[in-house]
Amino acid sequence: MDDLEYDVVVIGAGGAGMRAAIEAKAQGARTAIVCKSLFGKAHTVMAEGGIAAALRNVWKEDSWQVHFRDTMRGGKLLNHWRMAQIHAQESPDRVLELEEWGAMFDRTPDGLILQRDFGGHRYARLAHVGDRTGLEMIRTLQDRAVELGIDVLMECTIQKLLTDDGRVAGCLGYLRQSGEMVLLRAKAIVLATGGIGKCWRVTSNSWEYTGDGMAMALEAGADLIDMEFVQFHPTGMVWPPSVRGILVTEGVRGDGGTLRNKDGERFMFWYIPDFFREETADTEAEADRWYDNKKDNRRTPDLLPRDEVARAINTEVKAGRGSAHGGVLLDIASRRSPEYIRSRLPSMYHQFKELADIDITKEPMEVGPTLHYMMGGIRVDPDTQATTVPGLFAAGEVAAGMHGSNRLGGNSLSDLLVFGRRAGLHAAQHANAQRAPGAVDPADVAATERRLAAPLERAGEDPYALHHDLQAVMQDLVGIIRTRTELDEAARQLGDLRRRYDRVGAKGGRRYNPGWNLALDLASMLTVAEAVARSAALREESRGGHTRGDFPNSDPEWGRKNVVARWRDGRIELTTEPLAQMPPDLAAIVGSEPKATEQTAVESTAPAGLGGHR
C-alpha cells in the first residue's frame, strides 16, 4: 500500500478541486489532487453554456447586486444569502484570472469578454467559449496546476475519510489501474467530488457522479442539507434511446431558440409563475424583442429558471402534447441563420448530427428533462467552506447552500471558481496551523481493506443489476413530481436494495475491474439516494427543484428551514433547522418570498391555466 503525506489533499479534480489545489499550492502547502478519472476529464469538462459573472461588458446596468438578486430568486430564497453574496461579488475576478492563465473567451466587438443570455439572469452575463466553456475552464486550470507542480493521483477513488479524535487525519482509496489501496495522510482535506446523478437512469452526469464525497463526509460526522433539491435540466436529448439524457445547453435558448409542443405552440407563455410575472414577457413579440433590447422588454419565458421549464415540459408531455419520443421541440433552425447556429453552438450541431442524424440548422431538436445537478450536499461555512468536521472543507457541487432550492445556469462554473479558491485558501491556512497530521488508526485501515476486498471474495448480487434497480427506484419514484406514497415506497425499496447490497459480489481481480469499482460506488449511491428520498418526504411543500404533487404550493414556514441529515449510530437521522437570516439591506435587494399559491406548472394545476390560450 502506498503511504503518502501532504498538508492539503484535494479529492476531486473538476473545476472546484483544481481551483482549490491551485490556491493551496500558491499558499505554500504541500498539495495533492486526486482524480477519479484521468486528469482533465472530470465532469466540468462537459459544461457548455458559460460562467456567470457581472463583468458588465455587454450591459453596463449589471452589478453584483443584480446577480445576487437573480441567484436568490432563482433559488426561491432558500440559498445561504452570504454564499450568494460572495459568489456574485467575486466571480468577475475569478473569470478575469482565468484569462491571466491563458483562457480565451469569445469577444465583444471592442475586444472584451463576450457575455450571453441564460435562464433567470436579468442581463447577458455568461462568459463563454461557444458551447464548450467547461473544456476551456478545465484545460486552463489543468495547465496552471501542471505549471505549479501539484502532485496528481489519477484514476484513484477515495473510499474513506480518516479522523483522529474528530479532526481530519487523511483518507483511504484505491488506484483503479492496479487495484491497490493508497493512504493519504493530510492536515486538511478539500472535498470536491461533485454530484449524485448516477442514482437516476436519465441523467447528463458521467459515471463518476456517485455521491462519494457526500457519503464519506456524512459518515465522518459532517452535516448534509437540502438533499431534497435535485435539478432536472429541462433540455436533455431524448432520442435515440442510447443518448437519452445527454445535455442540450441552455445556450440554445439564450441564443434565440424556443420551446414548442407538437402543435408548434410556444407553451412556455402558459407557465409563467406570479413570482416571475413582472420580469417575464407575456407576448411572443415582446419576448423576441428582448434579445436585442432589454431596457424596454421583459425576458422570454423560454428562459425562466430551470425548475419552471422542466415542470412545464413534464406537464405538456403528460397532457399528450409532446413530441414523437416523449419530449418537446426545441427550435432554433427557424429563428437563426445556419452560420450563426454553427458558430455559437458547434458542439450541439456536432452532437445531434453524429448521434441523432439531426441537422439543428434545419430541424428542431427533441428534448426533455434530464437529471443534471444536486443543489443539496455538505453544509459549509459560507466564508471558509469549512464543514463541521475540523480540517474538512468542501466546494462545488458537493457543497450546499449557494443555490438554495434551484441553481441558475452559469452559476455552477462561477461557484466552482469562487468557492474552490476559498476552500483551498482556508484548507492551507488550517494546515499551516497544524504541526502534523492526526494519527491514522490502523484498525480503520484494516476495516476499509476488508470492505474493499469483500465483493471480490463472494459470488453474490450482480452490481450492474443492483445499479439498474437503484436507478429505476429513483427515476420512477423520486422524479420531478413527488408524492408521499411514492417517496415512502422509494424508501422501502431502497432498504431492500441495501440488504441485497450486503451480498454484492464482483467477478475478476482488482486491476481495472469496472464491476468491482461499481460495487464499491454503489455504497455511496445507496446512502445519498436514501437521504434524497427521505428529505423529500419530510419537506411538505413545493419549492424549486422539489415539487410535491400532494403539496403543490410553497409554504412560507418551510421557506425558513433547511432539512439536515446526520449520521447517528450507522443510520441517517433527519431534522430541520432555521435558515440563516439575510440582513435587511440585502433582503431589500431580493424582494419578497413567493406567495403560498405560486409554484405553478405542477401537474394538478396547470391544465386549468391553459383554457384561454388554446
Place this chain on the structure above:
Amino acid sequence: MTKAPEAGPREVTMRVWRGEDRASGAFADHRVAVDPGMVILDVLFRVQATSAPDLAVRWNCKAGKCGSCSAEVNGRPRLMCMTRLSSLPLDQPITVAPMATFPLVRDLVTDVSFNYEKAKTIPAFRPAPKDADGTRRMYQEEVERVQEFHKCIECFLCQDVCHVIRDHEENKEAFAGPRFFVRLAALEMHPLDTNDRIELARAKHGLGYCNITKCCTEVCPEDIHITDNAIIPLKERVVTEFYDPLVWAKRRLLGR
C-alpha cells in the same frame, strides 16, 4: 423530423481484446443484442452487464467531450462514444482493440501517462502586461485561430496514430507528438503570450520528426486541422528563426 429507427440486425458480434499484456492477451467474441441508435460504448456496457462484468473500458462523459474512451474500432482509432453502430458493417464481427501506441493496462485500457509527462515539458502561458485601462483586449478574429486548438479534448488518438511513436518506441523520448504541437501552436499564436518555445519545439519536442502524413488530422474527433494549422506553421517558424540568415545574424549580434 426524427428519422425512423435504423434497420439492421438485432444482434452483433463484438470481438474485444482481453488481457493484461500484449503477448498473452487475445480477442474474445461476445454476441449481444443491440438497439437502434447505439454507439460502440453502449454495446460494450451491454457486454459488461451480460457476459463480461470485469471488461476494462475507460470512459467518462459519453458525449464526445472528455476524450476518455479512445480505442481502435475495426482498426481505426476512434472515440467509442461517438462511433455509431450504424456506421459499421454489422454482418461481420466488430473488433475493438486498445490503442497500440501506449502500454496496456488491461483489456481496452492503456497507460497514457506518456502524454501527461510531455505536458510538463511545455513552458506555461506568460501574458504581456495589461492595457493602460486595466483590461485585456483581444479580437474575435485573433482568438478564433487559437480557439481551434483549444477544442482539443486530449483523447490522444492523434498520438496513437502517429507512426513516429506508434512504430518506433525509441522515438518517444525525443518526440512530443501532434497533441503537444497543437498545444505549442496554441501558446505561440496566443496574442498575449510572451514566451518563446520555438527552439524547444525543434530541439526537445522533435518537430522535425513529423513528415506531414496528416494521419493525426484524419483521426481528430474535433476536426482540428493539426497538420495544416498547427504543425506546418510551427515548422515555418523554426525555419525563420533558425535557418533564415538575417534572423540568425541578428540573433548573433544581439546575443540572443
